[in-house]
Amino acid sequence: MSFIEVSKVSKTFRVSKRQAGVTGMIANLFxxxxxxxxxxxxxxFSINEGEMVGFIGPNGAGKSTTxxxxxxxxxxxxxxxxVDGYIPYKQRxxxxxxxxxxxxxxxxxxxxxxxxDSFELLKAIYRVPDKVxxxxxxRFTEMLDMNAFINQPVRQLSLGQRMRADIAAALIHSxxxxxxxxxxxxxxxxxxxxxxxxxxxxxxxxxxxxxxTTHDMQDIEKTCDRLIIIxxxxxxxxxxxxxxxxxxxxxxQLDVEFADDxxxxxxxxxxxxxxxxxxxxxxxxxREVRINELMNTLLNKYNVKDISISEPEIExxxxxxxxxx
Amino acid sequence: xxxxxxxxGMYMKTTAKSWFQYRVDxxxxxxxxxxxxxxxxxxxxxxxxxxxxxxxxxxxEMLFLYSLIFLTYGIMxxxxxxxxxxxxxxxxxxxxxxxxxxxxxxxxxxxxNSDWFAAVGHGSLGVVLFLVSAGRVGISWTPALALYYxxxxxxxxxxxxxxxxxxxxxxxxxxxxxxxxxxLYYNMRRFAGYPISIFHRFIQFLMIYVMPxxxxxxxxxxxFLRKSDINAFPEIFMHITPAVGAVMYLxxxxxxxxxxxxxxxxxN
Numbered sequence: 001m002s003f004i005e006v007s008k009v010s011k012t013f014r015v016s017k018r019q020a021g022v023t024g025m026i027a028n029l030f031x032x033x034x035x036x037x038x039x040x041x042x043x044x045f046s047i048n049e050g051e052m053v054g055f056i057g058p059n060g061a062g063k064s065t066t067x068x069x070x071x072x073x074x075x076x077x078x079x080x081x082x083v084d085g086y087i088p089y090k091q092r093x094x095x096x097x098x099x100x101x102x103x104x105x106x107x108x109x110x111x112x113x114x115x116x117d118s119f120e121l122l123k124a125i126y127r128v129p130d131k132v133x134x135x136x137x138x139r140f141t142e143m144l145d146m147n148a149f150i151n152q153p154v155r156q157l158s159l160g161q162r163m164r165a166d167i168a169a170a171l172i173h174s175x176x177x178x179x180x181x182x183x184x185x186x187x188x189x190x191x192x193x194x195x196x197x198x199x200x201x202x203x204x205x206x207x208x209x210x211x212x213t214t215h216d217m218q219d220i221e222k223t224c225d226r227l228i229i230i231x232x233x234x235x236x237x238x239x240x241x242x243x244x245x246x247x248x249x250x251x252x253q254l255d256v257e258f259a260d261d262x263x264x265x266x267x268x269x270x271x272x273x274x275x276x277x278x279x280x281x282x283x284x285x286x287r288e289v290r291i292n293e294l295m296n297t298l299l300n301k302y303n304v305k306d307i308s309i310s311e312p313e314i315e316x317x318x319x320x321x322x323x324x325x
Numbered sequence: 326x327x328x329x330x331x332x333x334g335m336y337m338k339t340t341a342k343s344w345f346q347y348r349v350d351x352x353x354x355x356x357x358x359x360x361x362x363x364x365x366x367x368x369x370x371x372x373x374x375x376x377x378x379x380x381x382x383x384x385x386e387m388l389f390l391y392s393l394i395f396l397t398y399g400i401m402x403x404x405x406x407x408x409x410x411x412x413x414x415x416x417x418x419x420x421x422x423x424x425x426x427x428x429x430x431x432x433x434x435x436x437x438n439s440d441w442f443a444a445v446g447h448g449s450l451g452v453v454l455f456l457v458s459a460g461r462v463g464i465s466w467t468p469a470l471a472l473y474y475x476x477x478x479x480x481x482x483x484x485x486x487x488x489x490x491x492x493x494x495x496x497x498x499x500x501x502x503x504x505x506x507x508x509l510y511y512n513m514r515r516f517a518g519y520p521i522s523i524f525h526r527f528i529q530f531l532m533i534y535v536m537p538x539x540x541x542x543x544x545x546x547x548x549f550l551r552k553s554d555i556n557a558f559p560e561i562f563m564h565i566t567p568a569v570g571a572v573m574y575l576x577x578x579x580x581x582x583x584x585x586x587x588x589x590x591x592x593n
Contacts, residue, residue, distance in 0.1 A: 013589060068590055073424045075586060097427035108422055112343045124335040125426050127328060153346075 009079030160191030358446025397481035399448025483570030
């Protein structure tokens, strides 16, 4: 039995279907039409204690719905979820004190009040013992570098500062599982890096289980060991980051810089992309084209200055999975 | 209990601190509510100066009737602001946050948010009207009467709270119930400023059985005043406001518990 067990979970929403035009609007008023949209279909997975899992998928893929069921906000229509013996949506009140949730787009801090006041309020809501509270506060203030703004009203903070304060707020009661919903959205590069470092550090020190949803693949690459991809309500991939490269990416690319501006004659099964100046990129399937043959051809025929082989970025692989091409 | 009291105290402190960020605005807003609601009273006051009485009710009896509306609303809005604004809480997704905290949903909705401007504006108007009228309507106050008065106020608060709770529960199905609240609650409240005996039977029916404002002020006021127009209604109605409040609130609460399962949350 794993720490988090999700088995065959489905969730359907009834969405109202708008009809076009004025007559449609009036008809809608009296006889509203609904259609069923399956947000999550038969999804199963399990997660061990202390794991860091990235949860990704295009908008509307069902990842938010899955996270909401995992955190006890929504009931699944069928299937079962168990987290450390709890059924989240049935034992909500006792369960949620063991989890923390960060919504990158929705702050839980008191807008008009100093950051510290929100922490004090959360301490009372979660019944955090004084000692634990003081320890956590001191530690997170230090790790997230919040000293400069902890006494400032939230409305005066920069987005990066607010996000750091929000993360600390979600952790003040020492949760065992933390859900991050786009925790770096809108934050600048330095801020993102700081947040990722903190998350890694926290996982290492406290063995907190973490689940991310994000559109920023850098977040996943820098923090997670495991990736679950959801598309159109179904799980399409579950495994390591390296695994996804192996499984989906047989694509290779060769970047070549030529000594002068040359016209390259077409090569079978190889796509040629013009880069800046004398650089060209050769993209091909590793099954179809042997790389040494390609290199030989290029080196023999043209005046090559520099050459490098690379795997495509994880982002382009993911895009390929979404498009199913 | 101590833990609950501590948390409620924290919530109140947080709300109070937020207003003090905007001190002048706070005072002005309460004053604005007070004046807005007073205009209605002023109209009635001058009308009755001319006509002396309305279906047997003189000016002070009318003010006594009115005071119950404002007092109950003033107290009600301290507790049920979160339900009044529940539509926007659901639409913005803020309700998710309540569900993620280890406390009762309704408890949080009730104590996290209070419209103190409305509470102070309506409540102080109610107190003023009560002080002006209570000594001039022929009530000889005894401890028992005072106790029943307090229970009637509590009943009136619960009746209105139950309506807000019921409408808030509908939000899980409809997402927006603002206009229903306008129609059912705020419009009907205008009728409640007058003795319901002056209205057509249909409106009386609405005021007793649909949106029972009659139990918020007319019937409890009649318990104290015994004007002759009460004979048109069953006598028991004068005695049951606290019970009506308790029963309505219980049913609204059960409906709320049932509706919660249908919460859909909002997308990102």
